[in-house]
Amino acid sequence: MGRMKRLSDSIADDILFMITIEKKFAPGDKLPNEIELSEELNVSRTTLREAIRILVTNGILEIKRGKGTFVKKNIDLSNNMKSFNTLSNARINAKDLYEMRLIFEPEAAYYATVRATDAELKRILEYGKQIEEKINLGRDRTDVEQKFHKAIAKATHNELMDKLMPVIFQAINKGVILSQKNERVAKDTINDHKMIMEFMESRNPEGARSAMKIHILHAMKDLGI
Known part of the structure; x- marks a missing residue:
């Protein structure tokens, strides 16, 4: 039963x-029907039903009898996401996600520093300043954190980088959720971020790579991952 619960989560x-x-x-x-969605997610229909029940309970989905399962119309996805991800679940998932960032993002910073146009570099630096402002004002920075890291990935001029960004975004979101009460x-x-931006601005790819690695390792240490 415990395993089924974990899988459905x-x-x-x-x-x-x-x-x-x-x-x-x-x-x-409307979500795809049960057969299609269970095949796509590679799980049994029983597990899928339990997962849907979890999302219905959390106000993400609603079941309309005779019509199917729908994403609720009037939901604040960001708030629901925060309430849905318990701190323990977020920490477990964050370990894998941050390891993925550690493999991916230092190299992205390296190539972005080498290949970014002046306009792309300016955009990265601007997002970095916005993140600092949001932190100093105590405001949610999820959106601008995503923009900062996406701008770096885009500046690599590697089309496959974009394909990996949803995974990176999930790691960033979980990191922000975990760090909200952690001033360090x-x-x-x-x-x-200042260190990353300084190396990028001076077109020092090795420095940018090291700074990004330090940034992610710092986050992992501070968050207890």
């Missing part, structure tokens, strides 16, 4: 990911 996370990050289903959209994470984020 994981599948609920996958469906939520499709809605919030991949934007595969918008508020009001916020302080380290500001200092680390």
Whole structure:
């Protein structure tokens, strides 16, 4: 039973990911039927039903009898995402996600520093300043954090980088959720981002790579991952 619960939680996370990050289903959209969705997610229909029940309980989905399962129309996805991800679940998932960032993002920073146009570099630096402002004002920085890291990935001029961004976004979102009550994470984020931006601005790819690696390792340490 415990294993079924864990698997259904994981599948609920996958469906939520499709809605919030991949934007595969918008508020009001009908989900594919049970057979199609269970095949796509590679799980039994019983596990899928349990995952859907979790999302219904959390106010993400609604079941209309005789019509199917729908993404609720009037939902604040960001708030639902925060309430749905318990701190323990977020920490478990964050370990894998941050390891993925550690493999991916230092190299992205390296290539972006080499290949970014002046306009792309300016955009990255601007997003970095916005993140610092949001942290200092105590405001949610999820959106601008995503823009900062996406701008770096885009500046690599590698088309496959974009394909990996949804995974990176999920890691960033979980990191922000975990760090909301951790002042040290916020302080380290500001200092680390400054270091990344300084190396990028001076077109030092090795420095940018090292700074990004330090940034992610700092976050992992501060968040207890």
